[in-house]
Amino acid sequence: MIRRRAHFVGTYGLLTLTVLLFLVFSLVLPDTFPTMDNISSILSNQSIPAILALGVTVPIAAGRFDLSIGYGLGLAHVMVLHLIVDEHWPWQLACLTVVVGGGLAGIANGIIVEFARIDSLIATLGTGSMMYAATGWITDGGRIVPGPEGLPPAFTALYDSTFLGLPLPAFYVLALGAALWVLLERLPLGRYLYVIGSNPRAASVLGIPTHRISVVAFAASGLIVGCAGVLLAAQQQIGNPSVGLEYLLPAFVGALLGSTAIKPGRANALGTLVAVAVLAVGLAGIGQLGAQFWATPLFNGATLLIAVGLAGYSARRRLRTGALTAPGAERARHGRQDAP
Known part of the structure; x- marks a missing residue:
């Protein structure tokens, strides 16, 4: 009974907390919080952090960390506006180019980490700094401001539109979450990522191509960052070289x-x-x-520390539980031995 309760708390405790927080704030702020306008605002404002959090979830599953996502987000949104405003590209081609470029940047991160054997934290921090330099070079330290004609309405509609009465970006998040759930929980690639993340040596012994799978994880993260950059450009409608880093901490807090x-x-x-x-x-x-x-930032920082602590505790608990439930473990615990 106690084990079932602990399993329920571990599995659904965070979801229960979400509901409780919503109810508490609804009681304290009955005129503003439980309203459709507020719900729409939350869904819209948190769409980009949610997409980035899903993006970093993939390499984290493989035991890697991609610190370049904040810099990559800033570069992607600036590049989209640069291609549309300064180079007069069709917005569809500009968006596609940036998303593909994000995937290529992710592949570069993966190659540096896996084949140059540089720790992922250090490697992605270095590549992120280079992305920030590229952002400054493209913008020359200033902002990219559209002309009097503005941006194409179809482009800004990527962020401003609604569907079924809710902001369209919320459905992007749901679609991406569903796709990653299938990837991580139902496809062999997801199982490989988890094995690599939990025990790289065992993965190699099992014949899993750990380096290639890890590069794929970084590539997926880069593609998602590119998509988030397109959405950020449609939201901001101005290319700001200083935007991006503030999304890094919330993304890792959400994933961890x-x-x-x-x-x-x-x-x-x-x-x-x-x-x-x-x-x-x-x-x-x-x-x-x-x-x-x-x-x-205080809320995000404190939550990150709590998240890391809880994640470590959960991992240690799983190891202990696995050891106790392994074949013969119960008999060994009681001093019994298998019959000869």
Whole structure:
């Protein structure tokens, strides 16, 4: 009974917390919080952090970290506007080019990490710095501002449109979350990623191409960052070279906190979505209560520490549980031996 309760708390505790937070803020702020306008605002404002959190979930599943996502996001959104505004490219071609470029950047990250054997934190921090330099070179330190004719309406509609009464970006998040759930939970590639993340040596012994699979994980992260950059450009409608880094911490908070839910002890898409929902509801609530500007980074930083601690605890608990439930473990614990 106790084990079942612990399993329920570990699996659905974060989702329950989301519901409780929403109810509490609805009672405290009945006129502003439980409204369709507020829900739409939360869904719209948190769409890009949610997409990035899902993006970093893939390499985290393989035990890698991609710190270049913030820099990559800034470069992607600037590049989209540069191609549309300065180079007069069709917006569809500009978006496709940036998304493909994000995938290529992810492949470069994977090759550096896997074949140059540089730690993923250091490697992606270095490539991210280079992306930031490219952003400054493209913009010359200034902003990219569209002319009087503005941006193509079909391009800005990528972010501004609604579907079934809800912001369209929310459906991008749901679609991406569903795709990654299938990838990680139902396809062999996902199982390979989890094996690599939990025990790289065992993965090699099993014949899993660890280096190639890890490069694929970084490539997926880069593609998702490219898509997020397109969406950010449609939202901002101005190319700002300083935008991007503020999305890094929320993305990792969502991915790491998500590894403590639904599938505790491992990064998973559904858990990431639940974690993003908790962060979104919490930030919206404290914002409407009149919190100061520094409350957001304080909230994100504290949540990151809690997420890392809980993720480590869940992983250790899974190892202990696996050891105790292994064949013969129960008999060994009671001093018994198999019959000869």
